[in-house]
Amino acid sequence: xxxxxxxxxxxxxxxxxxxxxxxxxxxxxxxxxxxxxxxxxxxxxxxxxxxxxxxxxxxxxxxxxxxxxxxxxxxxxxxxxxxxxxxxxxxxxxxxxxxxxxxxxxxxxxxxxxxxxxxxxxxxxxxxxxxxxxxxxxxxxxxxxxxxxxxxxxxxxxxxxxxxxxxxxxxxxxxxxxxxxxxxxxxxxxxxxxxxxxxxxxxxxxxxxxxxxxxxxxxxxxxxxxxxxxxxxxxxxxxxxxxxxxxxxxxxxxxxxxxxxxxxxxxxxxxxxxxxxxxxxxxxxxxxxxxxxxxxxxxxxxxxxxxxxxxxxxxxxxxxxxxxxxxxxxxxxxxxxxxxxx
Amino acid sequence: xxxxxxxxxxxxxxxxxxxxxxxxxxxxxxxxxxxxxxxxxxxxxxxxxxxxxxxxxxxxxxxxxxxxxxxxxxxxxxxxxxxxxxxxxxxxxxxxxxxxxxxxxxxxxxxxxxxxxxxxxxxxxxxxxxxxxxxxxxxxxxxxxxxxxxxxxxxxxxxxxxxxxxxxxxxxxxxxxxxxxxxxxxxxxxxxxxxxxxxxxxxxxxxxxxxxxxxxxxxxxxxxxxxxxxxxxxxxxxx
Ligand SMILES: Nc1ncnc2c1ncn2[C@@H]1O[C@H](COP(=O)(O)OP(=O)(O)OP(=O)(O)O)[C@@H](O)[C@H]1O
Ligand SMILES: [Mg+2]
Numbered sequence: 001x002x003x004x005x006x007x008x009x010x011x012x013x014x015x016x017x018x019x020x021x022x023x024x025x026x027x028x029x030x031x032x033x034x035x036x037x038x039x040x041x042x043x044x045x046x047x048x049x050x051x052x053x054x055x056x057x058x059x060x061x062x063x064x065x066x067x068x069x070x071x072x073x074x075x076x077x078x079x080x081x082x083x084x085x086x087x088x089x090x091x092x093x094x095x096x097x098x099x100x101x102x103x104x105x106x107x108x109x110x111x112x113x114x115x116x117x118x119x120x121x122x123x124x125x126x127x128x129x130x131x132x133x134x135x136x137x138x139x140x141x142x143x144x145x146x147x148x149x150x151x152x153x154x155x156x157x158x159x160x161x162x163x164x165x166x167x168x169x170x171x172x173x174x175x176x177x178x179x180x181x182x183x184x185x186x187x188x189x190x191x192x193x194x195x196x197x198x199x200x201x202x203x204x205x206x207x208x209x210x211x212x213x214x215x216x217x218x219x220x221x222x223x224x225x226x227x228x229x230x231x232x233x234x235x236x237x238x239x240x241x242x243x244x245x246x247x248x249x250x251x252x253x254x255x256x257x258x259x260x261x262x263x264x265x266x267x268x269x270x271x272x273x274x275x276x277x278x279x280x281x282x283x284x285x286x287x288x289x290x291x292x293x294x295x296x297x298x299x300x301x302x303x304x305x306x307x308x309x310x311x312x313x314x315x316x317x318x319x320x321x322x323x324x325x326x327x328x329x330x331x332x333x334x335x336x337x338x339x340x341x342x
Numbered sequence: 343x344x345x346x347x348x349x350x351x352x353x354x355x356x357x358x359x360x361x362x363x364x365x366x367x368x369x370x371x372x373x374x375x376x377x378x379x380x381x382x383x384x385x386x387x388x389x390x391x392x393x394x395x396x397x398x399x400x401x402x403x404x405x406x407x408x409x410x411x412x413x414x415x416x417x418x419x420x421x422x423x424x425x426x427x428x429x430x431x432x433x434x435x436x437x438x439x440x441x442x443x444x445x446x447x448x449x450x451x452x453x454x455x456x457x458x459x460x461x462x463x464x465x466x467x468x469x470x471x472x473x474x475x476x477x478x479x480x481x482x483x484x485x486x487x488x489x490x491x492x493x494x495x496x497x498x499x500x501x502x503x504x505x506x507x508x509x510x511x512x513x514x515x516x517x518x519x520x521x522x523x524x525x526x527x528x529x530x531x532x533x534x535x536x537x538x539x540x541x542x543x544x545x546x547x548x549x550x551x552x553x554x555x556x557x558x559x560x561x562x563x564x565x566x567x568x569x570x571x572x573x574x575x576x577x578x579x580x581x
Binding site for chain 1: 368376378379380381383384385386396397411416418419420422423424426427441472495496549550552553555560561562565569574575576577578579580581
């Protein structure tokens with residue numbers, strides 16, 4: 001009796017400032033997940049510089065493939081497909097991963113699977129639990145903040161999104177004002193657990209009858225508060241500032257997400273994206289969702305919230321089963337988006 | 343030796359498959375279409391026409407720069423990953439040398455050049471007597487300063503490249519009768535020639551192979567004005 005053949009996908013991610021290559025088995029087992037992060041480089045500039053990012057990706061790409069294959073202990077013959085992020089993201093950065101993935105697909109006659117980076121973020125949750133449909137995802141990252149309804153596997157419909165800054169972007173901008181190095185989400189998160197919500201920053205759009213968000217008002221309120229104090233020669237309590245900011249972000253995200261969970265007939269709520277690593281947000285949704293026993297709450301594992309290729313492999317596996325294939329003319333699509341709900 | 347040669351340094355794209363010194367198949371385009379769309383299908387087509395399977399390749403040769411940063415990265419990422427995945431040799435050739443190699447006149451300086459915007463060029467100086475010699479290294483230069491330097495050599499000089507037309511008035515203005523221009527077909531880089539040049543070069547280490555941009559990014563040069571590049575944490579780390 002021979003064991004059933006396992007599906008092995010070699011996955012690529014290079015949409016922003018991480019070069020990552022993974023080998024994923026059956027869409028939910030990580031055999032390797034190599035992540036080369038460029039944060040130390042971009043810290044110099046206070047944010048990701050696209051041309052610098054692209055240059056680092058090409059330095060790292062084959063070394064990451066090598067490590068991923070070695071750590072997973074697989075050869076090209078073992079692979080069933082190559083999956084790659086083709087958008088959204090920085091075009092020059094995406095192109096390195098796309099070119100490399102196409103080269104390997106061509107060299108070893110493997111099917112090429114195009115993956116939407118945001119679907120990837122959602123499928124990081126697949127390493128926590130199986131996903132059952134219909135489900136809802138709160139996707140919070142450096143470039144996106146959106147609620148995504150998934151009626152069935154492989155279908156994504158936006159029901160609401162930020163009208164200005166993404167939550168992660170707000171964290172990073174506010175962090176800069178506090179003199180933190182880029183990216184500052186994690187540091188603010190930690191600081192936020194030591195202070196009190198004394199500033200009462202605005203909770204934009206929290207009562208609006210839609211699922212959209214806005215964080216630029218909060219960001220401005222925060223910056224104005226700090227600058228005003230600076231002018232008066234006062235120093236504000238950093239921990240209280242962080243707590244107040246985080247409380248505002250978490251309140252809005254949680255309240256609107258909860259409303260969506262009541263409104264839609266769903267089996268699961270998935271929390272994913274870089275900001276899903278936020279301890280305050282995880283705890284808050286955890287507590288809120290406990291009261292909703294019809295909806296299961298799944299959090300992407302903290303280690304897989306940031307950009308990585310394992311999540312691309314998980315999303316790629318679903319596309320693979322659906323027969324989704326890209327030609328060798330696959331191009332990067334920097335502004336790729338899910339459709340809005342009909 | 344079965345060779346795949348690739349150039350995507352600028353708007354022209356050229357791919358060729360060679361068996362030693364013999365051309366088997368080639369394709370060259372000179373249209374404004376993304377190389378990311380065109381390159382891999384072109385490689386697949388040219389290899390199919392040549393009857394060469396990926397696994398049969400012994401060497402991949404790529405034009406390594408200078409040129410358009412994105413174009414270079416598409417060519418280099420593709421060549422580097424192909425060579426890695428097929429475990430075959432990888433060779434980088436100057437994109438300017440590739441243009442110079444098309445000129446066989448041994449009496450003149452050969453000056454290949456690419457537009458680098460704001461009246462700057464990527465250029466270098468070559469001579470072709472028996473073998474191609476690089477006399478002044480590839481560099482990123484203000485056009486006027488470069489032409490003025492060339493003027494002082496008092497040599498006849500032939501300017502080659504698809505961007506030469508753009509700069510012809512300035513070239514003639516500064517160099518007068520010292521400047522020559524080749525037959526138009528020599529301005530478009532041909533991967534066949536790339537294959538011929540790269541055939542005899544030493545293979546590189548694949549993992550660390552990157553384009554020769556010949557320019558720091560703007561962000562980095564600004565940063566370096568006020569910072570030192572020494573004693574920093576590694577910029578990229580595997581976590
Ligand atoms: N614990 C945390 N709390 C809040 N924000 C965090 C935390 N950890 C990381 N972040 C934020 O997550 C963001 C990075 O997430 P991610 O890597 O998913 O974004 P991205 O890939 O740049 O954008 P996108 O996925 O939208 O294209 C950064 O803005 C960072 O500050
Ligand atoms: Mg991301």
